[in-house]
Amino acid sequence: MKNIDINRYRADKSTDLAAMPTIEDFGSTDKQLKKEMVKVREKLGEFQDTLYAHGKYSVLVCLQGMDTSGKDSLVREVFKDFNVRGVVVHSFKVPTPLELKHDYLWRHYIALPAKGKFGIFNRTHYENVLVTRVHPEYIMGEHLPGIEKVSDIDQHFWDSRFDQINNFEKHLVDNGTIIFKFFLHLSKEEQRQRLLRRLRLKQKNWKFSPDDLKERKLWTKYQQCYEEAIQRTSKPKAPWFVIPADNKKGARLIVAEILYQELKKYKDIIAPELDDKIKANLDNYKKQLESE
Structure with a gap:
C-alpha cells in the first residue's frame, strides 16, 4: 500500500471543495486498509498513554461533515x-435553554479536554458559522444585543464570529491544546445512497429523520459555508484537513495517519522519569514483592 501524504489533505485560504476528491484510491482492498488501520491505531493508543503520563498537553479533535459522512463510526474505529x-x-446538538443563556462558545469551552487527555468534538463550535449561517433565524435564539431581526445579521456579524473562533483556538493552542479539525468531504450521491440504506435496513431506521431530506435540499449552501469557514479558520497551529469520505475505511485511515504523523512531531511528549529516590530502590521494592 502506498504511503499517505497527509499534506495533500491540509486546507488553506485557497481551498476549493468542488475541486477536491470525495474518494481516495489507495490501490488496496478493504482487508488491507483494515490491517493498516489496526497498526496506526495501536500506535495512537500508545501515544495516548504517554500523553496522559506526561500531562502537559491535551488534544482536541474536531469532526465536521454533512449528515451520513461517517463521524460516529470514525470515532469508534480510530x-x-x-x-x-x-x-x-x-456530540453537540441543538443548544439547550441553559446553553443559550451563555455565549455560543461557552458549552464548547467547558467540554474541552483536560491536560493529558484527548477530547473529540463530534460536531463542533463550527456549527455556529455553518448551521446558523444556512438558517440565520436560529441566531435569534441567542438573544444578542443589537440583533432584533434576521436582517440585522450581516457580513460583519459573520466576520466577527470567524475572528472570535480564531482567537478561541489560538488561546487553546497557547495553553497546551493540540488542535486537529477534520471535514469529512462526502459527495451528494454517496449521501443519497447512505440515506437510502437507513430506510431499507430496519436496524438503521432509527438514524433517519425527515429533516435529513430538508437539509439535503440546501446542499449547495452548506458547501459554500463549509468552504468559507475552512478557508478563514485553517491556521498552521489549528489546521483543517479535508478528508475524502465516500469510502469510510479510507477516511478513517487518513484521519488516523494524520493524527499519528503530526503528534509524533512533539518530541517533548515523553513518559516522566521516576523520582531518583524511588529509582534507586527499585530492586528493594522487587525483593519485597517477590518474598511475599
Whole structure:
C-alpha cells in the first residue's frame, strides 16, 4: 500500500471543495486498509498513554461533515485502542435553554479536554458559522444585543464570529491544546445512497429523520459555508484537513495517519522519569514483592 501524504489533505485560504476528491484510491482492498488501520491505531493508543503520563498537553479533535459522512463510526474505529480514561467524546446538538443563556462558545469551552487527555468534538463550535449561517433565524435564539431581526445579521456579524473562533483556538493552542479539525468531504450521491440504506435496513431506521431530506435540499449552501469557514479558520497551529469520505475505511485511515504523523512531531511528549529516590530502590521494592 502506498504511503499517505497527509499534506495533500491540509486546507488553506485557497481551498476549493468542488475541486477536491470525495474518494481516495489507495490501490488496496478493504482487508488491507483494515490491517493498516489496526497498526496506526495501536500506535495512537500508545501515544495516548504517554500523553496522559506526561500531562502537559491535551488534544482536541474536531469532526465536521454533512449528515451520513461517517463521524460516529470514525470515532469508534480510530480511537478503539485508547484507554477510556484518556478520551472524552462530546456530540453537540441543538443548544439547550441553559446553553443559550451563555455565549455560543461557552458549552464548547467547558467540554474541552483536560491536560493529558484527548477530547473529540463530534460536531463542533463550527456549527455556529455553518448551521446558523444556512438558517440565520436560529441566531435569534441567542438573544444578542443589537440583533432584533434576521436582517440585522450581516457580513460583519459573520466576520466577527470567524475572528472570535480564531482567537478561541489560538488561546487553546497557547495553553497546551493540540488542535486537529477534520471535514469529512462526502459527495451528494454517496449521501443519497447512505440515506437510502437507513430506510431499507430496519436496524438503521432509527438514524433517519425527515429533516435529513430538508437539509439535503440546501446542499449547495452548506458547501459554500463549509468552504468559507475552512478557508478563514485553517491556521498552521489549528489546521483543517479535508478528508475524502465516500469510502469510510479510507477516511478513517487518513484521519488516523494524520493524527499519528503530526503528534509524533512533539518530541517533548515523553513518559516522566521516576523520582531518583524511588529509582534507586527499585530492586528493594522487587525483593519485597517477590518474598511475599
